[in-house]
Amino acid sequence: MKEYNYKEIEQKWQQTWDENGTFYASDDKSKPKFYPLIEFPYPSGKGLHVGHPRPYTALDIVARKRRFEGYNVLYPIGWDAFGLPTENYAIKNKIHPAVVTERNIARFKSQLKSLGISFDWSREVNTTDPSYYKWTQWIFLKLFEKGLAYKKEFPINWCTDCKVGLANEEVVNGKCERCGGEVVKKKKNQWMLKITEYAEKLIKDLDLVDYIDRVKIQQKNWIGRSEGMEIDFKINGEDEALKVFTTRPDTLFGVTYMVIAPEHPLINKLKDKITNIDEIEEYREMANKKSDFERTELVKEKTGVEIKGIKAINPANGKEIPVWISDYVLMTYGTGAIMAVPGHDTRDWEFAKKFGLPIIEVVSGGNVEEEAYTDTGDGVIVNSDFINGMRVKEAKEKISDWLEEKGIGKRKVNYKLRDWVFSRQRYWGEPIPLIYCEKCGWVPVPEEELPVELPDVESYEPTETGESPLANITEWVETTCPKCGGKGRRETDTMPQWAGSSWYFLRYTDPHNDNELASKEALEYWMPVDWYNGGMEHTTLHLLYSRFWHKFLYDLGIVNTPEPYQKRTSHGMILGENNEKMSKSRGNVVNPDDIIEEFGADTLRMYEMFIGDFEKSVPWSQNGVKGCKRFLDRVWRLQSIIVDGDKYSKELESSMHKTIKKVSEDYEQMKFNTAISALMSLTNEFYDLGKVNKAEMKAFLILLNPVSPHITEELWQILDLGGMLNEQTWPQWDEEKTVDAVIEVPIQINGKVRGKVTVPAEASKEEIKAKALEDESISKYVEGKNIIKEIHVPGKIFNIVVK
Incomplete structure (x- = not known):
């Protein structure tokens, strides 16, 4: 017998599988199909770590089993290769992002092949390949045509040194994670995708799929559907009003102050009325240096400034109440203004206590001077005029009717979900296929001219103005308007990394199709994905974005299923031997x-x-x-x-x-x-x-x-x-x-196990008793005593009660 030479054996079989295309999906559509999917990897310079093989091997096990069971299996692989890390590396090391990407993919590919995963390599996709992103651009144009892609001025995190916009997670203590430069809020005209149009479907259709509970919960929480009232609080002596959304209109009599976001437009509108405008502007500048995450999640101590010179009017009782600004209220969430009910909201209570603001109990059940009584789901309303004595549910309906009758409020379904910011002022991403014409506005690039390819440039560093590096390439930017033939300028923002990963599972079904993103026949056979596995960190945004794109394509009649993934599971991380997350700094990474x-x-x-x-x-x-x-x-x-x-x-x-x-x-x-x-x-x-x-x-x-x-x-x-x-x-x-021919039954005497007997699986109570009494170690507890009762749980236990 030869020794177990794993190196030789593994190399031999990997080569055999490659040469024979052993794991390629078949064109035979008469067989039942099975489509398992992994989150395709981002090919970073670090290569694979030992966390990668865990999900890949797991679905490989299921894929191989299904092939043995006669299924036509599509287990594809590809590369999510656009994105900021590659661009940052390229800028730092003066290497073109395309070169970096190509090198990283080659390394990842050799590593994956060495694992023997049964991927169908004939269907490999790469989001940076123009033949792939042609269809990413095509989908964007469809979104634009349907009014689901629009441009809006939106605040971004701006690194003053890198001259780029940053995601919230790239801002640490008000500084750029990469360079340590100061980060401020800066308004930019950004392309947005109207995912909010699909909010209701994204919740409702979770009933159609087999996702583990925690994934469904994360999806629902991120979308954040809530039913409530939109209420106007008039500004005393002005034509202006602050609009708020609340799920608890029954607490309206407990509103003792209001808080607005530092960016709220009311401040600029009423600037001349505000008597402490310098103090307000100083606070706004401080808030401008924090990311949204720092303002809402990391804040331990409430900060704020009262806006002196203006007051709001509580519509429930006509009383004047102060208006404050505080950075824990975001302009990008809700209306940018909240009605504060400190008696029944912990955050409002902490703020009121710090600044000495009134606290009124309006739902009985707690001592509001000591803490906010927040468990008010079915309490009795107090200190609230015409809804006093009502339970919460009844009071909500009564006051909602009253607000609508008075014309100062309306019932509304609200979502925490916000439209998707789809612009990046970077080079390494899909060009947005639109042309701006002074006469015609934004005009789509004709479909026959897709893809709009990234120009090959020497400098891919951000510009001083914060525009994409593409803005400096005059010969690429200046073009002709497809509509009127006049002068036009290409959009120089590029798409975010999310773009290519929002539909890659569709391209796998027909990856070499030059005429459409995938043929109708391929989509109808392979979709939906039968089993999608990935990390829990991707069960909010990536899952949400890809479900949104898929639903949009379903509404266009391009795909045949309302949901892309029938089943979604997630895996845990592999930690270092010290039980900490693997990282170079901790020295616990395993290659x-x-x-x-x-x-x-x-x-x-x-x-x-x-x-x-x-x-x-x-x-x-x-x-x-x-x-x-x-x-x-x-x-x-x-x-x-x-x-x-x-x-x-x-x-x-x-x-x-x-x-x-x-x-x-x-x-x-x-x-x-x-x-x-x-x-x-x-x-x-x-x-x-x-x-x-x-x-x-x-x-x-x-x-x-x-x-x-x-x-x-x-x-x-x-x-x-x-x-x-x-x-x-x-x-x-x-x-x-599979049923044991014999079983072992524990024998109890007065509830205590005194021994075990081996009997046929189908043995009767009498047979078990006889066998037990033959055993001296058991029978000695019975001798000379009366048997009062016998308790037999088949296959589990036999208990003899004696006296």
Whole structure:
């Protein structure tokens, strides 16, 4: 028997699969289809880390199992390759982003191939390929035609040193994460996508899909649907009013002050009336340096300034109330103004306590001087005039009717979800295919002229004005208006990285189609995605954006399903051995290349599936890796005890059927660790018996193959078990043969376990009792006593009560 040379074996089979296109999806649409999907990777310069193989291997196991079951499987792969990290690296190292991307993809690809994942490499896509982003641009134009893409002045985080807009997560303590420069709020004309038009569908259609609960909850929370009232608070002596949205109009009599965002336009409108305008402007400048995240999530202590010289009027009682500005209120959320009810809102209570503002209880049940009584869902209304004594639900209806009758309020469904900012003033992204003409306004680039390709430039650094680097390329920017033939200028903003990843799953179905994003026939056969797995960090924005685009395309009749993904699951992270998130700074990063070199890809795959509950985060263990390698060494040596046999032996028949059932069900339920454990137990039985016949070995190798495909293919060939392993059929189990012929029953005397007896699985109560009383270690507790009662729970326990 040759030694287990994993390097040679893995290289051999990866080459064989590549040459034969073993895992390519078939054009035979008569077969049932199975479309599993992973989140395609962003090819960073760091390459793969050991967290990547976990989700890829998990769905690879399911994909391989489905092929054995006769399905036509599409398990595709591609690259989400536009984006800020590559551009920042390119700027810092003076290397063109296209060169950086090409190099990173080559590295990622070689790493992925070394894992033996059964991807269909013939369908590889790349978001930076013009033949791909042609269709990203085409979708954008459709959104524009339907009025779902529009331009709006919008505040962004602006790094004064980098001269670029930053995402909220790139701002740390008011500074740019990359360069440490000061970050301020700056208004920019940005392209927006009207995702809010689909807010209701995005919630409702979650009923159509099989997502794990926590994913559905995250989607609903992000969209944030709420029913309430939009109410106008007049500014005393002015024609202006502050509009607020509230889900609790029943607390209107408890409003003692108002708070508006520092950016609220009312301040500029009434500037001449404000007596402390210098103080207000100073506060606005301070707030302008914080990201939205810092203002709402990180703030520990409330800050604010009263706007002196103006007052609002509470429409419920006609009383004048002060108006404050505070940075915890955002202009981009709601109306940019809130009615403060400090008796029943913790945030408002803290603010009122700090600044000595009145606190009024309007729902009975708490001491508002000590804390805000927030659990007011079914309380009784107090201090509220005509709704006094009503329960909350009744009071809401009564005061809502009253507000509408008075014309100062209206019922409204509101969403926390905001329209999607779709502009980036960067080079490395899809050009937005629009031309601006002084006469015609924004005009789409004709479809036959797509793609609008990124020009090859020497300088891809941001401009001093904050415009995209494309703005400096005069010969590219200046063009002809497609509508009137006059002078036009191309849009120089590019799309965000989200764009290409919002529809990639559709392109996989027909990736080489030059005439449409995918053929109707391909989409109707392959869609929806049957099983989509990804990280929990992508179950809000990416999932929301891609569902939105898909629903839009469904409304156009381009795709055939209202939802893109039928099933969505998520995996936990792999942590460092110190139980912390892997990072270079912590010195706990594990490179998969090193594990493959020392132990082999099959060992790495097995360990990542055996490490623990797939849905939970788990720490890496090098000893665990070694344990999996030792198991595969034992599997390799099984060839030394192989014997002939075309059916399961009597000694192993029950164990074989049990293992087939266990492994089959566990793979489907993502319980990969317990499936592997069952295969380890079966291997122990083979060695305990001293033999394994060919029928048993065939089933065992097929069951193990999805986890460790190389060693199992090699053993199949060495043992000459017929054809190629990957062409076989998944083994079936007989339910009757999974039931134990004998069982062990604990025997209790007066509720205490005194021993166990082994009896046939179908043994009667009398048979169990007789067997128990034959055992001296049990019968001694019964001798000389009266048996009062016998309690038998079949298959579980037998309890004899004596006196």
